[in-house]
Amino acid sequence: MDQINQPDCDVILIGAGIMSATLGVFLKELDPSLKIEIYERLDKVAAESSDAWNNAGTGHSALCELNYTPENPDGTIDISKALKIVESFEVSKQFWSYLFRQGYMGSSRDFINSVPHMSFVWGNEDVEYLRKRHDAMVKHHLFRGMEYATDQATLQEWIPLVMKGRTEGQKVAATHMPIGTDVNFGVLTRTLFNHLKGLHDVDVNLKHEVHHLHREKDSTWSVGVTDLTSGHSKNIKARFVFIGAGGGSLPLLEKSNIHEGKGFGGFPVSGQWLICRNKEVIEQHHAKVYGKAAVGSPPMSVPHLDTRVIDGEKALLFGPYAGFSTRFLKEGSLMDLPLSIHFDNIVSMLGAGAHNIPLTKYLIDQVLQSPEDRFKTLLDYFPEARTEDWELATAGQRVQVIKHDQKEGGFLEFGTEVVHAEDGSIAALLGASPGASTSVSIMLGLIEVCFAARVKTPEWQTKLREMIPSYGQSLSHDEALAADTRRHTHEVLGLTQI
């Protein structure tokens, strides 16, 4: 994509969520002369999954999420995925520290705050699992400092609300990591867009919907956009297009017609939270407490009692409760799922359906839940919760990736997937988890494949190292580098040190 004639712009970013914001800022830092156009169908940025009330705001570092540390058949704990996630978040903190030092952001308190990350389980089997998990994790320098406790006194100090009123004699255990974070991805996204808007050659176009993508003979892309205020449509030519449309990415990838995008499908999972409205209760909890997922549930439906810091105020959320809707976006259409099914992905969709019966059953159970059933789950984490203190709210919509598989037809994936054309002229981000926390690593990976020639230049290499000092090195292998990096980012962002 490096040698092309006279397009209208260098880069088009579709969607104004955390992914486009991160990519846009990265690219302008690497090459300030790039002309970037951003198109967003809603009238504001960060109004879908990236908004604070639409996601859990957990700075995913695998400090508390048990789904990142599965138990092997021999009873040992696999921490390889947890290492990837924690390293990824260390990369995010480096990028945000760089932006903060450049003066692009106001107070770091507006978007990132220290909140201990905890796992909490009960019953012999899960307590034993948590003990083994803790043993396996604390051996690694990136998880050092994580504490484990089963005694009442420590647990009451860490999580008084969770312990009060609990059945006497119940076997419980928890881990506690003080360096966990709560991130307001909405504020972060808006801050990045405000910065982008002030730059030369960046246009942020709200209420503009992309409906068409066509590859020209010269490998540029013609992008069809409708101005939703005037109803006028136009085509804009760009050298590179990023489809960062969240749940809306799959239909646009299908429209691009690139062969790398064939066979992908999407399965929407909606979510709901219980939000606490009692300030006295909110003040008594200060942790993100993650439990164990129910059998058959998607990993992102792990229940958690979650301290949040939103718009300068402490909040308390419990959930998410999963649900089913055929919409791909919160502000989407009920026809999103049916219209996404085509000849080239029907096999993947059917395959994924056939292999995910427990998930389907779980979702049906969740949808059929009464308010009383929902509240019963909260009582497992907060035995003395009172219904009048809690209100049900709708969270963001996720579209899980369905991938083609020769043997199985298709399978459902719970991570994120960057799909790009071989020539690097277009890329799309599918999926949602662990999502916003890993946006920096995901966009870095995308830049490496789509701007491969420029990434190799000394100028880009130097700039990448300025933004991400650990770039090209492994934080999970280099203990001294990891310690230095964490000390520095936590100092810049004002986060808890251990």
Ligand SMILES: Cc1cc2nc3c(=O)[nH]c(=O)nc-3n(C[C@H](O)[C@H](O)[C@H](O)COP(=O)(O)OP(=O)(O)OC[C@H]3O[C@@H](n4cnc5c(N)ncnc54)[C@H](O)[C@@H]3O)c2cc1C
């Ligand atoms: C319930 C829930 C909990 C979550 N919890 C966490 C968490 O704790 N930690 C974490 O790191 N991540 C979490 N995530 C994931 C995280 O929110 C997402 O990964 C992230 O916000 C995705 O950002 P995005 O920019 O890709 O998409 P979005 O923020 O959804 O932005 C996409 C944008 O594209 C626009 N768009 C769509 N179609 C078009 C079109 N045709 N033309 C123009 N614009 C279009 C949309 O309007 C939207 O504004 C959670 C998500 C959900 C739903």
